[in-house]
């Protein structure tokens with residue numbers, strides 16, 4: 113052990129020395145070159161790009177994944193530039209490469225860190241085989257607003273879950289330490305608060321009080337920094353009046369000084385130039401100054417650094433040490449990735465075995481990310497009892513639209529659609545008849561008569577609904593999050609045919625499903641499930657696999673409830689069933705003060721449609737006998753919380769057991785519940801297991817009024833159960 117760490121210290125000292133030597137040899141222009149990333153998405157290497165690389169004007173390119181061209185770019189950098197410095201090759205490898213995994217929000221519904229790591233590892237190997245050595249993932253923006261299209265890319269609304277899965281993704285991409293041909297550098301984005309854009313409109317302003325920022329939004333970033341993530345990307349938004357890309361407090365004081373981050377910070381696409389548009393900088397030069405002074409080491413796809421930094425240094429307005437620090441951050445990642453030893457990719461690392469593994473991982477991830485939201489007993493569908501099944505809907509057989517938001521390199525030819533999956537599983541014993549009914553999910557009219565006729569002539573109907581890939585992701589926000597087009601009408605008409613209706617929703621966000629819930633017998637939420645989605649869905653429908661996914665985000669009943677999330681504050685007037693009144697029951701001239709007087713809406717109440725952590729199975733799990741190892745714990749000690757979970761049904765299945773706590777009194781108000789642990793537990797029919805969670809006193813700490821981490825004495829409630837409404841409760845005290 114001692115020998116290894118000594119070797120590691122030697123290596124890092126050696127690298128530091130090599131970086132210092134290189135920086136010593138660089139001209140100012142070459143230094144600035146390392147701080148520039150340009151778009152290289154072209155069919156051939158252009159002479160301009162080649163010349164810029166030769167002259168050392170470029171440290172990184174993005175969006176080139178043709179292995180031949182990437183290797184030519186690297187060759188020019190290594191052989192023809194004066195200092196032979198390899199390039200960082202960036203790409204948004206977010207949920208797969210040619211084989212697409214479920215969208216990150218879907219992966220989060222698996223609550224399976226190992227599987228999430230495997231998804232990232234597989235994508236990393238395939239991307240690396242194409243010459244990519246840097247991905248812009250994981251996206252760690254806490255998202256409480258399903259109107260925001262980028263919720264699809266996120267890991268949901270909870271800091272604990274997002275932190276845990278974000279660390280898994282980071283490990284999947286970077287491996288042990290980034291080094292080696294199949295590892296790529298990961299990038300935590302978007303630092304920070306981007307998920308809180310006003311009204312769920314992408315790129316809009318964010319206003320997050322610092323206490324909320326620290327207790328909620330920063331947590332997943334802090335976790336990946338502790339896990340060794342090498343790069344961070346700034347957010348497009350302004351936060352509390354300061355654009356994230358020029359935010360010295362967040363980028364220096366918090367990220368670097370408090371957390372000790374030593375890696376590379378990259379801007380988002382032209383977000384340095386946009387400091388001018390924000391009205392934060394007078395011109396590009398000032399924008400460049402603000403970003404570099406704040407600690408942004410590299411500019412993505414803009415020319416503020418290239419056009420302004422040299423002049424700023426020459427005028428004496430910018431200290432060369434700031435430039436050297438940025439260059440050192442860039443070079444250090446290049447060393448860490450091993451690019452100075454071998455900058456070239458090896459296509460052989462993603463061969464048949466790895467390709468087949470990728471398909472298997474995509475399949476398993478689609479199985480585990482699908483959430484069963486309703487089932488009146490129709491599922492699993494007994495194949496032998498179905499003579500004919502009707503498959504209906506615009507998302508049933510679209511190999512591209514099931515893939516999700518970040519699919520630059522995705523290959524729709526590999527997709528198994530829902531229709532294909534069902535045909536493969538059910539034919540020839542069962543006849544499968546298909547009616548697309550709507551060309552797109554947005555159509556105002558559908559072939560309703562044909563669909564209804566087909567439904568009436570079948571034993572069961574499987575409706576594939578939702579929204580296409582293009583309706584979520586960056587710049588794709590919606591004010592109305594109902595099923596688009598006339599899908600609701602389609603559901604109601606088909607349901608009126610009187611046959612069992614199973615709805616499968618593919619979407620990049622929580623949709624409001626209140627309007628169709630009573631019209632369907634079962635509801636499976638598949639997100640955008642990726643390449644193998646259709647096979648996984650068919651297996652779940654026919655009971656060859658059992659749903660285990662749980663929601664990583666609250667599903668509102670109505671868009672007007674947004675933001676609605678489980679870990680809210682209690683307020684002085686918490687709602688309850690007894691207190692709330694419904695708009696329809698208000699009588700004329702009712703005195704104002706008798707109308708509820710608590711946190712709710714007159715028309716929608718206060719509860720969501722489905723709470724955070726919720727998901728059904730083909731069996732039922734019960735929870736009992738909660739225990740707490742000690743009723744009092746002191747700082748530095750741990751408490752063990754456990755409960756028995758029993759599979760009450762006749763099917764072996766996996767339950768995601770969740771631990772929530774509440775700090776009853778704090779120097780700042782505390783959330784009504786906080787997730788503090790979760791575990792996937794497999795149980796045979798009738799089997800009971802005691803599941804324990806050890807909670808260190810540090811897990812009870814939080815950021816207090818001075819925005820420093822505090823641990824405060826007092827009483828805590830803890831619940832163990834299957835979702836955020838778990839009611840099996842115990843209590844303990846933290847004493848100091």
Ligand code: NOJ
Pocket residue numbers: 204248301380381586
């Ligand atoms: C803009 C997006 O905000 C960011 O997430 C992405 O990584 C970059 N473009 C590069 O494509």
